[in-house]
Amino acid sequence: MLKALVEYMAKALVDNPDQVRVSEIEGERTSVLELNVAKDDLGKVIGKQGRTARAMRTILSAASTKVRKRAVLEIIE
DSSP: OHHHHHHHHHHHHOSOGGGOEEEEEEOSSEEEEEEEOOGGGHHHHHOGGGHHHHHHHHHHHHHHHHTTOEEEEEEEO
16 A cells, blocks of 8 residues: 555656566565656656655655554655
8 A cells, every 4th residue: 555655646747657666575574665757857756855765754644643653655766
């Protein structure tokens, strides 16, 4: 569910949605979601001063609270 949410948000932001990849590393109580996008789209996902990335992390945090897990979003360059 969380992986699909991050993928949906990222594909809505970028110019090359076919190059969006999200991998999930699950722990006992924490999930690490790694987001890979095309180099040209990296700025769009991060946003000015990291605002877009911060907003995505906030939404992810709210969604992960519902499933009683902690989720961390890492944007891979």
